[in-house]
Amino acid sequence: MGTQARPLVARTPIIELPPELQKTIKEASKDFEVINIDLDQITKEMARRVEGLLLYMPVNLRINSKVMDYFPNLKVISNCGVGINHIDIAAATERGIAVGNTPDVVTDCTADLAFSLLLASARNVVEGDRIARGPETKEFLHLHGYFGSKVSGSTIGIVGLGRIGSAVAKRANGFGMKVLYHNRNRRKADEKKLDAHFCTTLSDLLPQSDFVVLCTPLTSETRHLIAAKELSLMKPTATLVNIARGGVVNHDDLTDALKNGVIRAAALDVTEPEPLPRDHPLLKMANVTLTPHFGSATANTRMNMMELVVMNLRSGLNGEELPFGVN
Numbered sequence: 001m002g003t004q005a006r007p008l009v010a011r012t013p014i015i016e017l018p019p020e021l022q023k024t025i026k027e028a029s030k031d032f033e034v035i036n037i038d039l040d041q042i043t044k045e046m047a048r049r050v051e052g053l054l055l056y057m058p059v060n061l062r063i064n065s066k067v068m069d070y071f072p073n074l075k076v077i078s079n080c081g082v083g084i085n086h087i088d089i090a091a092a093t094e095r096g097i098a099v100g101n102t103p104d105v106v107t108d109c110t111a112d113l114a115f116s117l118l119l120a121s122a123r124n125v126v127e128g129d130r131i132a133r134g135p136e137t138k139e140f141l142h143l144h145g146y147f148g149s150k151v152s153g154s155t156i157g158i159v160g161l162g163r164i165g166s167a168v169a170k171r172a173n174g175f176g177m178k179v180l181y182h183n184r185n186r187r188k189a190d191e192k193k194l195d196a197h198f199c200t201t202l203s204d205l206l207p208q209s210d211f212v213v214l215c216t217p218l219t220s221e222t223r224h225l226i227a228a229k230e231l232s233l234m235k236p237t238a239t240l241v242n243i244a245r246g247g248v249v250n251h252d253d254l255t256d257a258l259k260n261g262v263i264r265a266a267a268l269d270v271t272e273p274e275p276l277p278r279d280h281p282l283l284k285m286a287n288v289t290l291t292p293h294f295g296s297a298t299a300n301t302r303m304n305m306m307e308l309v310v311m312n313l314r315s316g317l318n319g320e321e322l323p324f325g326v327n
């Protein structure tokens with residue numbers, strides 16, 4: 001196949017891909033050509049040539065019907081990530097555009113990060129690091145205010161027992177934690193495997209949990225699932241961990257709850273908005289532990305994700321069913 005005949009895939013947003021991932025894309029480039037584009041800048045003429053969209057970590061990108069209509073020959077949208085709340089799936093389906101994501105390969109790393117955040121928050125790891133480097137080590141370390149929250153043997157409440165939620169439960173088993181979960185549908189088979197107890201309602205799970213870990217996708221049903229009322233149901237000693245999507249939590253209510261001691265702490269890989277404005281009150285709070293939405297950010301996982309992205313692109317460009325399709 002000559003160079004001219006290769007379908008064009010537009011990659012967005014424009015950030016430098018890590019070298020390992022560039023290699024995967026390069027290897028695929030015998031099948032298609034990848035160009036970097038800025039959605040606000042791309043000309044109509046160039047957009048007409050684009051048959052695939054590759055979304056790499058699209059933090060604030062919204063792929064709605066207007067964007068899709070700008071690409072009249074679009075066949076496939078391949079998302080590097082499992083969450084697809086930024087893509088209007090119904091609009092894509094209406095237009096015959098296949099959408100693919102990267103499930104499974106992100107599961108372990110994201111669950112690992114959930115536990116990193118949980119432990120770091122519970123045991124004041126970030127603050128401890130600061131103290132250990134500073135002049136006040138001896139005086140501060142044994143003050144009551146720096147006592148952490150015991151993880152082993154405590155109760156974890158997992159909201160959303162999908163792939164990642166189940167992987168979090170597995171890790172919790174290793175810490176001897178009592179595992180509660182709330183999910184739209186009861187997962188009886190998983191309950192046995194994970195020694196997990198079903199809570200019919202969120203209101204049942206929240207007051208019992210020392211750590212509440214959000215693992216649910218962001219949908220119209222889960223937007224602001226955790227707001228003032230839910231936070232008030234949690235123990236004042238409890239910690240909220242969010243590795244799902246920022247939109248699952250009402251951040252004004254969370255800020256108030258943390259300020260007023262309604263809950264002990266929050267550990268967030270995702271926020272709303274993302275990133276938080278530099279003057280956001282959450283950034284100034286000692287009982288907030290933050291990471292910059294990087295649940296899947298290990299070299300191995302990102303390479304595995306890019307392989308799936310390329311598989312989805314190849315199939316979509318050929319008009320075949322995507323191996324990891326969502327519509």
Ligand SMILES: O=CC(=O)O
Pocket residue numbers: 080081082083084106295296
């Ligand atoms: O946020 C990460 C993902 O959706 O995989």
